[in-house]
Amino acid sequence: MKRTLLLTFVFALFTQFSQAQLQSPADFLGYELGDKWTQHHRVLDYYQHVAEESPRVTLHQYGVTNEGRELVYAVVTSVENQGNIEEIRMNNLKLTGLESGEPTENKKPIVWLSYNVHGNETSSSEAALNTIYKLITEKQSWLNDVIVVMDPMINPDGRDRYVNWYKSVVGEQFNALGETREHDEPWPGGRTNHYYFDLNRDWAWQVQKESQQRVEVYNQWMPHVHVDFHEQGHNSPYYFAPAAEPFHKAITDWQRKYQTMIGENHTKYFDDENWLYFTREVFDLFYPSYGDTWPTFNGAIGMTYEQAGGGYAGLGIIKAEGDTLTLKDRLMHHSATGLSTVEITAMNADRVLDEFEDYFKKAQNDPAGEYKTFVVSKDNNPDKIEMLLEYLEKQQIEVGVAKRSGRGEGYDYDSGETGRMEYEEGDYVISAYQPKGTLVQVLFEPNPELADSVTYDLTAWETHYAYGLDGVALKSRINDVEDPMLTKDRKNEISTKAYAYLVKWDSFKDMKYLAALLKKGVKVRYAQEDFTIDGNEYKAGTLIITRNGNEQMRSDFDKAVVETANKYGRVVNPVRTGMVAAGKDFGSSSVNYIGKPKVALLSGEGTSSGTVGQIWHFFDQQIEYPVSLINAEDVGSVDWDEYDVLILPSIYSSSVRSQLDDIRSWVRQGGTLIAVGGGNGFLAGKDGFALSRKDIEDEEEEDPEELLKVYSESRRERIQYANTGSVYEIDLDTTHPLAFGYDSEYMSLKLTSTPYAYLENGWNVGVAKEGAHRSGFVGNIAKNELEQTLSLGVQNMGRGSVVYMIDNPLYRGFWHNGKLLFGNAVFFVGR
Helix, strand or coil: CHHHHHHHHHHHHHHHHHHHHCCCHHHHHCCCECCECCCHHHHHHHHHHHHHHCCCEEEEEEEECCCCCEEEEEEECCHHHHHCHHHHHHHHHHHHCCCCCCCCCCCCCEEEEECCCCCCCCHHHHHHHHHHHHHHHCCHHHHHCCEEEEECCCCHHHHHHHHHHHHHHCCCCCCCCCCCHHHCCCCCCCCCCCCCCCHHHCCCCCCCHHHHHHHHHHCCCCCCEEEEEEEECCCCCEECCCCEEEECCCCCHHHHHHHHHHHHHHHHHHHHHCCCEECCCCCEECCCCCCCHHHHCCCCEEEEEEEECCCCCCCEEECCCCCEEEHHHHHHHHHHHHHHHHHHHHHCHHHHHHHHHHHHHHHHHCCCCCCCEEEECCCCCHHHHHHHHHHHHHCCCCCEEECCCEEEEEEECCCCCEEEEEECCCCEEEECCCCCHHHHHHHHCCCCCCCCCCCCCCCCCCHHHHHCCCEEEECCCCCCEECCCCCCCCCCCCCCCCCEEEECCCCHHHHHHHHHHHHCCCCCEEECCCEEECCEEECCCCEEEECCCCHHHCHHHHHHHHHHHHHCCCCCEEECCCCCCECCCCCCCCEEECCCCCEEEEECCCECHHHHHHHHHHHHHHCCCCCEEEEHHHHHHCCHHHCCEEEECCECCHHHHHCHHHHHHHHHCCCEEEEECCHHHHHCCCCCCCCCECCCCCCCCCCHHHHCCCHHHHHHHHHCCCCCCEEEEEEECCCCHHHCCCCCEEEEEECCCCCECCCCCCEEEEEECCCCEEECCCCHHHHHHHCCEEEEEEEEECCEEEEEECCCCCHHHCCHHHHHHHHHHHHCCCC
16 A cells, blocks of 8 residues: 555656646747747647657657658647557547457547648647647646547648748738738648648548548547637638538437537637637538548547638738737637537547447448448459559448349449349449448448538539449448459560550559650550450550660660559550551551650649649659649740640639730640630630630520519529539540540539530530539539530640640549540640
8 A cells, every 4th residue: 555655656746747847838939829920840849848748748740741841649638548548549449340349448538639731721730739738737637538639730831831931021020901911922822732732622532641641540549529720711700610501411410419519618718708709600511521521421520610810811910890810819719619629528528439439330230321332343444443442441441342143222323323223243342331331421422412502612522433433322231242352463574576565545554654654765656546456456545665666775665664564553465566457557647656745734823723733743643744833924935845735724814815826826836735624714715716605595584573582592592503513424525535545424523613615616525415414513503504515625726736624634633533534635635
């Protein structure tokens, strides 16, 4: 007994001594929080200091950004919990069913606080410094009952971009007048990451490096509560849960209820301080790739908290009512909600744990939702299946293979029809009866059901469509499944007597292979028509890599072709003749030389940074092919003869408008101009360009009574004309090089409600015909106007081409089946 008391006394003395060495953020940094911004490395320094001085905190690095900045998270809890943290973490995974075995009694709810996903919404990382200090110095009792995981800066590249800029333009004192330069953030702004991606739209898709690393560690904890801290317009009151409609139907009653409980807890602090706030407006829970929805579909109570400010606010900004909103105000509000979230979860620890366990039991035993099983046909392109399986594995979603054929009531993703559906032995089966079953249903549901059409993001994202896969959704369970068999890539052998090597062209990996060959200096051709040789049939678009033209490489030619194919898992078929049994011989004018196109992308002020980033990332990270980013303001000084391809993103630059004559001249001389998304609106109707907006027939004379509209319904009125993101079935002309590698139907993510007419002078390669809408919400007027419109077109202009990509296939990087279209535009069209 004496020994126990002595150990307790020594431990308490040690804890007290450690806390005595702990400095407040102000003492450590040398300034009060809110007086200036704390840059990323100093935020990390303080978190490291806290971890070294407090036994209640441990710090862990989970990754690095594209620019080399560390990504970390802190685990904050009681000293006793820290001593058992691995047991607690594993017990939690056992509650989800992601780990086998029964959990012990040592279970604690986990609250995950994510700060600064948008780099120029800076106050939350300052709040992270204040919150961690308050937790371990003033709120230790809460930490007995809860584990707090804190990611102090999700997007340090964007945040440092903003902070470094602001420091370069501010004086000794900030200027709160909105018209001053410190409130005019330059392109591309600090909101996004290095590649200008919005990381708060990437939680589910995990296209970006930061998201991939964060989700990996998130899945190792599976928190019960997740908060994503944001900022909004500088005149807005604070927003916290409960969220606005539409709620996705997969969100449970408990998830709704606990949001409300958390919000009610926040109100006591905001009411005491007379801070303004609002709930149940604007910020809905539908699109699955937010920092609130993706955790929600993984069993958490996912929430967004929005503070007034943003990049416009700087260190201080005068609001509409005349008050000055300061950085200190902003961080204190975020600190209050962060601490309140921990408090209410500690108060309801047992209930939170019980509901969390029930959520995953229901997912595994009685999943909600109309469809219980999602089938991917084994006859799909193997590359596309492989890409899907890799993605699902990272989501911790289980996939099986049907051991026998069968049928059931369901939905056919290819035809869009419902009824009696068949599946075959060997088809891939994704069941909703699994721990991540709710996420499965959200990702694969054919047509997400909207409770309210007033939403501001994508309303369709189905995985079959995104990957270009056929299959069915079934209302019943397939029980007889086995684990998929892993297939090994066939290793190609060098054939020094090959006249040519042939490689199919129908997947993203084929494009990566082509890009790699071109960088190695290998000369490549492609077939414009189907052909047959050695008893094998090859489709238009097949890569033909002849020894002729590559003699300068000598023995390195075969090595480059074969070793590169092995690296990317491609099958190369050597042939000993250039004469085909059917189709055009390899020396025909129908076999085109690709060359190594030099690609330019307009960027900078006057362009959409999001579209620029999507294209930049595609070249730089996905296919690893060089692209030159040229500021739109500098187009007049560019020697366009040095480039083969020019990509026009969404653009509003007067500099480019004044140089259109030069660009047209360059196209006529053999250049390829690719307009993406909003870039088409820039070209539509301009001299020499065939693209035009569709004429909408005037309706009958309006009834005067219909002009008596209700003001409160104004937003709903506008929705009639809206398309925030839906899926359309596009009819493709597969004989055109822009559509090589595709079937005659392509499911496109349509992001605009602007209807473009069929080209009168050009090739209508992809069109939305009558009844083309497949999934997602489109306003009734917009839906009618988008029928019989252009999605993909090519105009011949002199010796060159203009490619109109109305639907951006690279949007947010997750519509994988569209990427080959972009590759066709770059490497095939006009070659």
